[in-house]
Amino acid sequence: xxxxxxxxxxxxxxxxxxxxxxxxxxxxxxxxxxxxxxxxxxxxxxxxxxxxxxxxxxxxxxxxxxxxxxxxxxxxxxxxxxxxxxxxxxxxxxxxxxxxxxxxxxxxxxxxxxxxxxxxxxxxxxxxxxxxxxxxxxxxxxxxxxxxxxxxxxxxxxxxxxxxxxxxxxxxxxxxxxxxxxxxxxxxxxxxxxxxxxxxxxxxxxxxxxxxxxxxxxxxxxxxxxxxxxxxxxxxxxxxxxxxxxxxxxxxxxxxxxxxxxxxxxxxxxxxxxxxxxxxxxxxxxxxxxxxxxxxxxxxxxxxxxxxxxxxxxxxxxxxxxxxxxxxxxxxxxxxxxxxxxxxxx
Amino acid sequence: xxxxxxxxxxxxxxxxxxxxxxxxxxxxxxxxxxxxxxxxxxxxxxxxxxxxxxxxxxxxxxxxxxxxxxxxxxxxxxxxxxxxxxxxxxxxxxxxxxxxxxxxxxxxxxxxxxxxxxxxxxxxxxxxxxxxxxxxxxxxxxxxxxxxxxxxxxxxxxxxxxxxxxxxxxxxxxxxxxxxxxxxxxxxxxxxxxxxxxxxxxxxxxxxxxxxxxxxxxxxxxxxxxxxxxxxxxxxxxxxxxxxxxxxxxxxxxxxxxxxxxxxxxxxxxxxxxxxxxxxxxxxxxxxxxxxxxxxxxxxxxxxxxxxxxxxxxxxxxxxxxxxxxxxxxxxxxxxxxxxxxxxxx
Numbered sequence: 160x161x162x163x164x165x166x167x168x169x170x171x172x173x174x175x176x177x178x179x180x181x182x183x184x185x186x187x188x189x190x191x192x193x194x195x196x197x198x199x200x201x202x203x204x205x206x207x208x209x210x211x212x213x214x215x216x217x218x219x220x221x222x223x224x225x226x227x228x229x230x231x232x233x234x235x236x237x238x239x240x241x242x243x244x245x246x247x248x249x250x251x252x253x254x255x256x257x258x259x260x261x262x263x264x265x266x267x268x269x270x271x272x273x274x275x276x277x278x279x280x281x282x283x284x285x286x287x288x289x290x291x292x293x294x295x296x297x298x299x300x301x302x303x304x305x306x307x308x309x310x311x312x313x314x315x316x317x318x319x320x321x322x323x324x325x326x327x328x329x330x331x332x333x334x335x336x337x338x339x340x341x342x343x344x345x346x347x348x349x350x351x352x353x354x355x356x357x358x359x360x361x362x363x364x365x366x367x368x369x370x371x372x373x374x375x376x377x378x379x380x381x382x383x384x385x386x387x388x389x390x391x392x393x394x395x396x397x398x399x400x401x402x403x404x405x406x407x408x409x410x411x412x413x414x415x416x417x418x419x420x421x422x423x424x425x426x427x428x429x430x431x432x433x434x435x436x437x438x439x440x441x442x443x444x445x446x447x448x449x450x451x452x453x454x455x456x457x458x459x460x461x462x463x464x465x466x467x468x469x470x471x472x473x474x475x476x477x478x479x480x481x482x483x484x485x486x487x488x489x490x491x492x493x494x495x496x497x498x499x500x501x502x503x504x505x
Numbered sequence: 506x507x508x509x510x511x512x513x514x515x516x517x518x519x520x521x522x523x524x525x526x527x528x529x530x531x532x533x534x535x536x537x538x539x540x541x542x543x544x545x546x547x548x549x550x551x552x553x554x555x556x557x558x559x560x561x562x563x564x565x566x567x568x569x570x571x572x573x574x575x576x577x578x579x580x581x582x583x584x585x586x587x588x589x590x591x592x593x594x595x596x597x598x599x600x601x602x603x604x605x606x607x608x609x610x611x612x613x614x615x616x617x618x619x620x621x622x623x624x625x626x627x628x629x630x631x632x633x634x635x636x637x638x639x640x641x642x643x644x645x646x647x648x649x650x651x652x653x654x655x656x657x658x659x660x661x662x663x664x665x666x667x668x669x670x671x672x673x674x675x676x677x678x679x680x681x682x683x684x685x686x687x688x689x690x691x692x693x694x695x696x697x698x699x700x701x702x703x704x705x706x707x708x709x710x711x712x713x714x715x716x717x718x719x720x721x722x723x724x725x726x727x728x729x730x731x732x733x734x735x736x737x738x739x740x741x742x743x744x745x746x747x748x749x750x751x752x753x754x755x756x757x758x759x760x761x762x763x764x765x766x767x768x769x770x771x772x773x774x775x776x777x778x779x780x781x782x783x784x785x786x787x788x789x790x791x792x793x794x795x796x797x798x799x800x801x802x803x804x805x806x807x808x809x810x811x812x813x814x815x816x817x818x819x820x821x822x823x824x825x826x827x828x829x830x831x832x833x834x835x836x837x838x839x840x841x842x843x844x845x846x847x848x849x850x851x
């Protein structure tokens with residue numbers, strides 16, 4: 160395991176090449192990566208993680224670029240994880256390239272990494288969590304996680320952040336309203352980008368009305384345990400109680416910006432600062448980190464158990480290919496097979 | 506288990522109330538639902554499943570509505586599963602309601618069901634697969650699965666279909682190109698909707714150029730086993746070989762429609778028919794069903810194993826809440842815990 164130790168030492172010393180190498184090994188699911196992550200784990204938990212998510216076409220890359228500049232101007236080191244919904248065909252990394260090209264390529268204080276959706280079945284949020292951990296251990300002050308798209312994966316990823324920015328843009332298509340519904344709850348700060356477009360003020364008003372409505376029908380505050388019961392229920396796909404919102408209350412501000420011109424960035428940075436201070440002052444930071452730890456642990460556990468389960472299945476039942484063929488021909492029952500394997504753990 | 510038997514008998518007799526009840530029980534993860542699904546499983550595999558996916562705002566609901574009308578005109582019974590990225594807050598079912606309101610509410614030959622993203626960690630694709638199975642067992646000739654959004658979950662869901670329509674619309678925003686990359690490979694038929702908008706012809710040209718490029722760089726054909734190795738590699742998040750494409754070749758047609766007016770629907774239906782005939786004639790249908798069986802089995806297995814693992818964890822280590830708190834404080838190591846649990850299966 161000297162290799163893992165060497166990688167971990169390099170990362171802790173801030174070595175960008177070693178960090179890049181470890182991230183590639185994580186991507187390839189090499190055992191040495193897990194060993195290195197184990198070594199790094201106790202040294203993590205210092206970075207402030209900012210998620211940037213929202214509708215397609217909302218200008219998230221441009222906003223990310225502006226945020227990098229703003230944090231660099233404060234002397235902070237920045238890590239960026241750009242999560243791309245690319246394909247094995249195109250081979251990925253559109254977002255990261257786009258940000259890189261915007262002029263931070265030669266700044267050693269900015270470390271950009273793209274993650275493509277190479278695995279399915281939720282592998283992306285696990286990989287994102289692992290890369291966050293590496294950048295955190297490297298000593299990056301701020302880590303920006305940008306996700307394109309709006310699926311459940313992206314929402315899971317948004318929940319890895321301390322502060323989540325939901326970026327919207329006026330005048331998008333029809334089902335955007337439906338999509339927004341899924342990300343409204345994860346927003347700590349709403350960013351209405353391209354605020355010089357028609358409909359920006361209407362969008363702000365609609366968001367505000369929606370927040371007030373949500374406030375009005377909010378369930379009584381839940382205690383900490385109840386919150387965790389909810390997280391577990393969600394992980395297991397069980398019904399979740401509506402709108403769990405522990406005290407104290409944070410009212411997500413709505414910030415208009417024109418990222419392409421840099422307009423509104425000072426106010427946006429101030430909003431991010433206020434949210435950070437709020438989380439620290441109220442003890443919400445620790446709670447969020449517990450929730451994040453649980454989400455990441457569940458993802459990791461799910462991965463490991465599936466792999467161990469498949470190994471056992473293939474030992475006992477033959478190749479997965481053949482098992483799948485028997486299932487497709489209705490000669491084997493997937494429910495029975497799954498239950499049998501699950502019982503081996505009891 | 507008489508309850509499960511009663512549900513299964515009802516579904517097999519085409520009873521809509523029993524089917525609705527079973528789907529609710531599936532949603533709530535009731536054990537009786539699993540028992541009923543086991544009973545139904547041998548009777549499934551008859552429906553033709555059509556996935557409808559694509560960019561937000563592309564008019565997928567309107568297109569689904571037109572497809573329902575077209576299949577009903579042929580005397581086919583239709584099931585519709587509308588997968589909604591809704592939230593616990595808004596409470597769901599936007600798509601299904603929209604389709605229902607378009608005039609099929611009183612037609613007994615149309616059965617519409619909305620699925621919201623209530624669980625996370627991939628629970629949605631499992632629920633979609635289970636509901637597909639119920640509609641299939643009911644004897645629906647055609648099942649339309651409509652997904653909003655473009656995340657990995659949606660791509661997984663698209664892969665449950667025999668024929669996948671990817672719906673695009675001219676003149677959408679910026680990262681749409683990035684998103685399309687993720688769904689280009691799953692398209693059996695491209696639908697360029699709102700074809701009267703500016704840029705429709707350019708979009709068709711771009712798609713065609715992209716398909717030609719893909720064709721030009723395509724890897725040599727893989728055999729059947731290689732294809733399954735790829736599916737398993739993807740499930741485990743391991744690196745996937747580029748562009749696996751077994752013989753024979755299907756060239757996805759690009760069909761312009763104006764769904765709101767019904768223009769181009771006859772041609773689209775003909776393209777769907779050609780694809781169905783192609784899959785049957787070439788034996789690709791059986792291969793797709795094996796791949797689908799594997800995907801569904803892996804999803805099911807992952808769910809069951811996680812739940813069994815959490816039960817064991819809580820028995821041995823105390824409440825998940827407390828374990829997560831210890832992880833957040835760096836007093837417990839998630840990698841060690843996950844490995845320990847995985848070993849119990851070996």
